[in-house]
Amino acid sequence: MADEKNDIETGSRPVPDTDTSWNEEVIVARELQHRNTILHKLRQGEEWLDAKMGIETRGIDRIPDEERRPPSIWNVFFLWWSLNMHVGVLPLGILGPEFGLSLNQSVAASVVGIILGALCTSYTGTLGPKLGLRAVATSRYSFGFWGAKICSVLNVIIGGGYMVVNLVVVGQVLSAVSDYKLTITVGIVIIAVVGYVVSLFGFRVVHTFEKYWWMLTLVLMLVLLGQIAPYVDASIVPQGDTDLSLAGNFLTILAINFSNSSGWCSIASDYYVNYPSKTPSWKIFALTFWGIVIPTTLVTVTGCCLSNAAITAAVPRFAEAYGDHGLGGLIRETYHPIGWSKFCLVILMFSVLGNNVANAYSSGLSLQLLGHYFHAVPRFLWSLVWVVVVAVLAIAGQEHLSTIVSNFVSLLGYWTISFTLVLLVEDQWFRRREGYNLLVWDQPSKLPIGAAAVTALLAGYLAGGVSGMSQTWYIGPIAAKFGGTGGDVGIYLSAVFTLIVYPPLRGFERSKTGR
Template structure:
């Protein structure tokens, strides 16, 4: 049952089935409704920071909205085609190329690498498309929508995991850009300097918020698309499509490697499932769910497939075919050196490398923006701190991690990105089941999004998430540092089947647990 705020404030008649406990809970809600504003007014530091944020808004148009739910009458939607086009900027950039290089590095042929990558991208895009439909429907950020299944406290776990996911992607982007800028300087500038430069630029752009991000993402992919077309055109003479993979085309070892590449690309495409609604919450609730779903799906699948396929071709030339100049550049200077070697002549190469440096901005600013929102959703005290502070803290931490891991980019991509899928698939399953089964008749009390007493306890969702990860992800994962007992059945380095096991276990545990939770708590 929904308790309406206006009934409690004005004393107007409440519904007949409203109980005394409901009324008392509602009064508690009203006392807590201004908790964030009270903290901002009482604590001097917070008062100063929020005053500074308001000044930035007046002078520069920096967004101050934060994580508050956007009422229908206050929404300011961009064109619905932005849902489709924003993903092009998020997925057409040099930071996606390392995902494609992994297939050839793992011993797959070019065709096998591309096939495994596309399968993973399609499956992962289904996850992000599903969670994104809640943005227009509820007018909330993605982690805020998870409170209707994970509860107020359980959603904090989702916030932390979302920040970790974004941090992993950002580390890859920062390192690739550092390598590129180092290549431009003739390797006289360290990768660290490049990392710091892109971290600062990404942060500054991200603080302007929703409106600028949507405008930027709508167009920024175009020049990168052109440059990557030129890149593959110049590399094409040294790509050998007929070369076989190291493990052949059948057998358990081949199957295991194929599944691992599928899992890595699944994790990349599904990694957006915990932030998609952040960029959809200004669209009207009347926006058809199917339109949001398919614009998101194809918006992810098409550009990501384009970028990863180019990465597969570069990996084929540098590792499978081992064309000497490419192999030496990749071995000694990483992806940045490889790209610098492919573009020619030298002046054109440096020009392209400088432009490609900025190709990751679309991806980075979205990650910085959403990570700041996730920090605010950790609780009232976190909410009281302006988003631009949390985004800055995130950028600093990611830059430090990128500097520390700059010499092992391939290991970072393999070990970190593939780990994401075990949580993103469980997160998606929980939100989908809650929306399609448990909220199908009752709907959502939109006034309850920030009120623990009106939200589910979250026990069922957190249990399902942990069960999916521990009982599905761990035994089914295949990492360089650990191969689960089920993944090890494939032989060799194992085959990553954790995402499928996580999905199945999460569905079963959540359906049973949520029925029990609703029966005993009524929420």
């Protein structure tokens, strides 16, 4: 036990050997399963699935060093290729020309946003091997036991939003394959079911699946880029009314791409908890950063080129296909001849599986963190509920893909930047010397109260995000200064307010509570 305690105390003084309650949350969940007939049956069902199919039964529990079974360190890099090398990322590039930007401006805004967002995800990912905890469980050391539940809910919403986009795009693609005889709804249901089944098998299968799935998609994306390239006209000037409104549109596209890349910050460490605690943080950071930046940039730039040809240059056959059948119709028209096009569409339809699998897996874990009864319900059931809800939302919103992407995705950035900065300040400032007592990760009375972190999050979102947001339904007073549809500067303001509020409040909280 002494060796275990020294292992789980990261960079801090040893924990007294009398403390043996490090798995209290797991014990409570098991007791609930034993007392409640329904929960007991669900647990038995999960164990049966594990015995027959090898699904993962470990939920949010912390993984000690001696129980970790790490895959290759290169999986950290290739994981992100599968998560981002898919047809669902193309809409991010489509938006630039829709906002009136030139091809060069669209690409520049997208790439800068991708890089800045990847920095957030790369940092939070380093906490996975260090602590052996899932991302939202890690946030308990700043947000507290109860405040971290807010992070759980937001994490579930983020994953759901991205999956809605993926499902709608896949629905359009399948409809295009069938010569528009099948409805978009059929594709949504098919890919939702397949993604859920793969997510059941847990960490090892997810890592193996993600390691290889992106390769064929990469080839098809390069072919797509090559076949649309002759129709791209980079010389067409931007379409904004004024230089200020164009600057606002540029910032909005940057914010959308930032939000996409930073949206992984609250789940990244979920996939790193099996790596040893002594794994160099710089390796995790670098492999995550480039694993996000390279594939996301390639797919997004391809989307910019597709949009340039269909919207900016308005090549008749592309403009007609996009106007009548959305992104699926545009891709079908770009690939040629038609037999090759349909083959590519079928493969691209399944390219979103890597992304959907990860979202379903992590959303199930996040729901378990909402309380002991939530923890007692097996992950596979929570993932099923989540997938059903998301599929219903995708079916309902299938005619409004661009609106979903431009409005929903940028909203996420206000939360992800605050979440990242709170964890960064806590880790690098307040716990730089004393580290983390990982024996208390599930004990509310020994964790921080979380008032400082929750206040900083609210300040960042409400004072910064709301005043700087530019959405279809609301333009904040600062965003409105750019004229036209405004310029989304919410992420920058959220960052400023978070950094202003959190350090002093957290210092005060620690001085009064000692936690």
